[in-house]
Amino acid sequence: MSIITLLTDFGSRDYFVGAMKGAILSINRHALIIDITHEIPPQDIEAAALPILIECGEQFFVGPDNGIFSWICEREGSSRAIHLTNEVFFRQPVSQTFHGRDIFAPAAAALSTGVAMTEFGEKLSEHVRLDPLMPVVRSDGTVAGRVIHIDRFGNCITNLTSAHFSADQAAAGAKLVINGREISSFRRFFSEGAADRDDLFCLIGSAGFLEIAAHKSSAKTMLNAQRGNVVTLIPNRP
Amino acid sequence: MSIITLLTDFGSRDYFVGAMKGAILSINRHALIIDITHEIPPQDIEAAALPILIECGEQFFVGPDNGIFSWICEREGSSRAIHLTNEVFFRQPVSQTFHGRDIFAPAAAALSTGVAMTEFGEKLSEHVRLDPLMPVVRSDGTVAGRVIHIDRFGNCITNLTSAHFSADQAAAGAKLVINGREISSFRRFFSEGAADRDDLFCLIGSAGFLEIAAHKSSAKTMLNAQRGNVVTLIPNRP
């Protein structure tokens, strides 16, 4: 039994997600389908002309060639890409407005039944890449990161990791700057040393990235933060 | 393994959907349950005294006799209806406020185990019908349709289809009128010819219905549209 996960901007009000699941199950009744989220902001990323299939990190990724897979490829180092063109694997007729149901879902289902990746189309030497996830280390030693996600609780997840900022460095005087505000407090978990309720602090989140958070409050609101905001790490001077 | 899909107005905050799934799984542990949506607006459709079971288009439909199945029956042409009265198939005690858990879910689960439709109650010669889905062709050649759904993206789905309005007709001068605004642009997909970003256009959506959309904007907002709004098709004059 294969696991197929879904990540879309379809929301939960309409029939879109159910239609994708129906398309999958009509091909592989034993696929196990797990929703990651369908709440990606609508049209948050550019539409793409090409549907692609990528193999990377022992998983397959099927979707539009708009860069959504590029950070995974960046992290894993190596990847293979195919241009999804073999209409044998499409749901017919293909709606021009619902590739999720008619191209992506059937391709994922076919992969889950063991169809070889090379059956789906020609190899692609290039696919769209977003700006790299890795933060930039400047010549003065500061590190320029950014907010890559803001979660339900208002925590601002950055592209910095424990390699850039640790409790030891914070204790020695290093600090983060975001939207004109300095943050020098570092915690291991949300409720550690929670005397100052509204103070901003940072911690290493569950996906390994440095997050800016506030105890029982929203860091997003306190910082007026948005995805993409620059986060500068100023190291302690020896 | 049978697939049971759920479509409710229960939302995702409460325990209602989980309770329905529990009722199903206690009868058929191998049923595959797929959520279509639980975000139907609360009490959007009248409550109904009778629970019914309909067979139509090689599927069973279980729910209140308030007309929610009538467009499917209209499309498929033939259907059979049963008045759900056999308490053997109810979850006891039957709550007066949660027929979804105590009547509909157990009936669907029993059907999925192979119980014959006729076991559930007496045949119904009539059941509640909503106004027909088909638009009305007027004597002057115009077609009176309406908005039947507005999706997450603000696209206004009408009850018109490609049989009523096509790219060729649009090119020849036909147009739609909704809320005092004329729409004569016709696209095959959302991003086709996307120079004029905020212009309204129409296209055939993924379920076969004519939609009114706006590139990277909400047609609903631009038109101040609501479900039920009249959409008039004015054909090109030869």
Added chain:
Amino acid sequence: MSIITLLTDFGSRDYFVGAMKGAILSINRHALIIDITHEIPPQDIEAAALPILIECGEQFFVGPDNGIFSWICEREGSSRAIHLTNEVFFRQPVSQTFHGRDIFAPAAAALSTGVAMTEFGEKLSEHVRLDPLMPVVRSDGTVAGRVIHIDRFGNCITNLTSAHFSADQAAAGAKLVINGREISSFRRFFSEGAADRDDLFCLIGSAGFLEIAAHKSSAKTMLNAQRGNVVTLIPNRP
């Protein structure tokens, strides 16, 4: 096949729920996972230092020791509790901010494969208890209950039951008082005797608790009600 249900405050926008399901399926590929809700208000209940495992009513409950299981234990009478400390069953490395993925989900998955409860840690003689669910019967015969939940429809679910208030008692003059307003109407179901559309009434809800509702309107809005509001039952005087 075991059923594992999930109840969290993670919402549906982020990757948290998917990560928990992945953690479960990596241990028991055949577990059947059912979402109850992920819309518990964020940080609605205090964080807890200890993760616990409780057996109660022929089910296992895994989570923080903050009292969320105490009403179940109160209802069932007997329960057994374990302090979840055996790191053999944790997902490594354990994130300090995501015990759901790294402790609770793997423990539930291990239980679903048949691991004995006593393997997970030492017995706990005590665990955190919330204020009891049972309403208080005062010496003057009135009963002091409270609103324990407000559902999607605005119905205010109380901790009173049919043992406290029934249609017969209402007919004899008993009434509820909440936020300065008296409610003496009692219905069996939402649309019963629905002449006075906006009138407040009460009924026994699907989980056995007395609810305050309004026909096609929100009792929450009409009463300006919040969870925790006192609901006083004034019995009829003989």
